[in-house]
Amino acid sequence: MxxxxxxxxxxxxxxxxxxxxxxxxxxxxxxxxxxxxxxxxxxxxxxxxxxxxxxxxxxxxxxxxxxxxxxxxxxxxxxxxxxxxxxxxxxxxxxAGEKPDIADLLPEPFTEDEIKVVHKLIWGRHSVRDWVKKEVPDWMIDKVIEAGIMAPIGCNLDEVRFIVLKTEEEKRCCWSDISTENAVIIVIAYDNRPTAVVGQDLPEAVPQNRGYDCAAAGDHMLLMAHALGLGGCWLSKRGGTDVKFKEQWGLHDDNIEIAMHIAIGWPAIVPAKSARAPFDYYMIRK
Ligand SMILES: Cc1cc2nc3c(=O)[nH]c(=O)nc-3n(C[C@H](O)[C@H](O)[C@H](O)COP(=O)(O)O)c2cc1C
Structure with missing residues (x-):
C-alpha cells in the first residue's frame, strides 16, 4: 500500500x-x-x-x-x-483494525407535547414588518445567530458569517422595501475561502451551496426569533445592493460576499398569518 x-x-x-x-x-x-x-x-x-x-x-x-x-x-x-x-x-x-465506538443514539420520536411545540414554532412563525421602539437584548441577538450557525451547512465548510446592524445610520446601508425602524438587521454573508480551497466554487462543483447555506441559516434564525417572542422578516437583496452595502458600511474584504439579510425586533402589529394552498398543489407527481 x-x-x-x-x-x-x-x-x-x-x-x-x-x-x-x-x-x-x-x-x-x-x-x-x-x-x-x-x-x-x-x-x-x-x-x-x-x-x-x-x-x-x-x-x-x-x-x-x-x-x-x-x-x-x-x-x-x-x-x-x-x-x-x-x-x-x-x-x-x-x-488499526479496531472498531471505534462513536455512533450517536438513534433519535427517538418526539412525544405528543414536544410535537405541539414544533407545530407552534413552524406553523406559528410568520413575517412581522413593524416593530416597537424597544431594545432587543444582545443575548437574544446572539441566540438568533447561534440558531443560524446550527443550520445544515454544505460539506461542513462553516463559511457563513453575520453582521449585526443596530443604528438607523448602519441599517440605511442595507436596501429594504420596508421600513426597518426599531428593528435590528442581521446581514448573512459568506466567506469565499473555505469553498474556494476545496474547489466547490467551480461551476462544475456546487457554487450554489454558499447561498443555500446562508438561506438555511436565515430560516433557523427566524424560527429562533419567533420562539423568543420577537418578530422577524426575511428581506430580499436586490442586484447591486450587496456591493453598495459593502461600500457604505465599509467592508473592504474581497473574501466576503453578502447573501441576504433579515430584520428582527419586538412586534408592533402582527399580520394575520398567511395561508398556503392545499397540500396537493405543491406535489409534482407522474
Ligand atoms: C427569499 C425571500 C425573500 C423575501 N423578501 C422579502 C422582502 O424583501 N420584503 C418583505 O417584506 N418580505 C420578504 N419576504 C417574506 C415573505 O413575504 C413572507 O415569507 C411570505 O409572504 C410568507 O409569509 P410568512 O413568512 O408570514 O409565512 C421574503 C421571503 C423570502 C423567503
Missing part, C-alpha cells in the same frame, strides 16, 4: 507543502471538509459492515491536514477542531 502524501477534494489537490501556505480560514475549511468526506461520511457504512480488519489509509487525508494545522500552532481546543479530532481518533482505530 502506497503512503498517502496528497490531499485531494476531487477538485483541488494539495501536498503538505501546499497546505503550509494556506491561511487559517482556508486550512480550517479544508480540515472540516476532509474530516467530513474522508472520515465522517465513509465511517458509518464501514461500521455497519464491520469486517474486523484494518483499513489502510482510512482518514489519512484529514490527518495530514490536521498535522499541518497543529504544526502551525492553530487552536486545538475549539469545538469544531475537537470534533475533527474525535473523527481522527476513530479513523486511527479503523486503520
Amino acid at each position: 502506497r503512503e498517502i502524501t496528497q490531499v485531494s477534494t476531487g477538485f483541488k489537490h494539495y501536498t503538505k507543502e501546499d497546505l503550509r501556505e494556506l491561511d487559517e480560514v482556508s486550512l480550517r475549511g479544508l480540515l472540516h471538509e476532509r474530516t467530513h468526506h474522508n472520515i465522517e461520511v465513509p465511517l458509518y457504512p464501514t461500521l455497519l459492515k464491520w469486517k474486523g480488519r484494518e483499513i489502510a489509509g482510512f482518514g489519512m487525508q484529514a490527518q495530514i491536514v490536521f498535522d499541518v494545522w497543529r504544526e502551525r500552532g492553530y487552536p486545538e481546543d475549539e469545538p469544531d477542531i475537537k470534533w475533527c479530532q474525535m473523527y481522527l481518533d476513530a479513523a486511527a482505530k479503523v486503520r
Whole structure:
C-alpha cells in the first residue's frame, strides 16, 4: 500500500507543502471538509459492515491536514477542531483494525407535547414588518445567530458569517422595501475561502451551496426569533445592493460576499398569518 502524501477534494489537490501556505480560514475549511468526506461520511457504512480488519489509509487525508494545522500552532481546543479530532481518533482505530465506538443514539420520536411545540414554532412563525421602539437584548441577538450557525451547512465548510446592524445610520446601508425602524438587521454573508480551497466554487462543483447555506441559516434564525417572542422578516437583496452595502458600511474584504439579510425586533402589529394552498398543489407527481 502506497503512503498517502496528497490531499485531494476531487477538485483541488494539495501536498503538505501546499497546505503550509494556506491561511487559517482556508486550512480550517479544508480540515472540516476532509474530516467530513474522508472520515465522517465513509465511517458509518464501514461500521455497519464491520469486517474486523484494518483499513489502510482510512482518514489519512484529514490527518495530514490536521498535522499541518497543529504544526502551525492553530487552536486545538475549539469545538469544531475537537470534533475533527474525535473523527481522527476513530479513523486511527479503523486503520488499526479496531472498531471505534462513536455512533450517536438513534433519535427517538418526539412525544405528543414536544410535537405541539414544533407545530407552534413552524406553523406559528410568520413575517412581522413593524416593530416597537424597544431594545432587543444582545443575548437574544446572539441566540438568533447561534440558531443560524446550527443550520445544515454544505460539506461542513462553516463559511457563513453575520453582521449585526443596530443604528438607523448602519441599517440605511442595507436596501429594504420596508421600513426597518426599531428593528435590528442581521446581514448573512459568506466567506469565499473555505469553498474556494476545496474547489466547490467551480461551476462544475456546487457554487450554489454558499447561498443555500446562508438561506438555511436565515430560516433557523427566524424560527429562533419567533420562539423568543420577537418578530422577524426575511428581506430580499436586490442586484447591486450587496456591493453598495459593502461600500457604505465599509467592508473592504474581497473574501466576503453578502447573501441576504433579515430584520428582527419586538412586534408592533402582527399580520394575520398567511395561508398556503392545499397540500396537493405543491406535489409534482407522474
Ligand atoms: C427569499 C425571500 C425573500 C423575501 N423578501 C422579502 C422582502 O424583501 N420584503 C418583505 O417584506 N418580505 C420578504 N419576504 C417574506 C415573505 O413575504 C413572507 O415569507 C411570505 O409572504 C410568507 O409569509 P410568512 O413568512 O408570514 O409565512 C421574503 C421571503 C423570502 C423567503
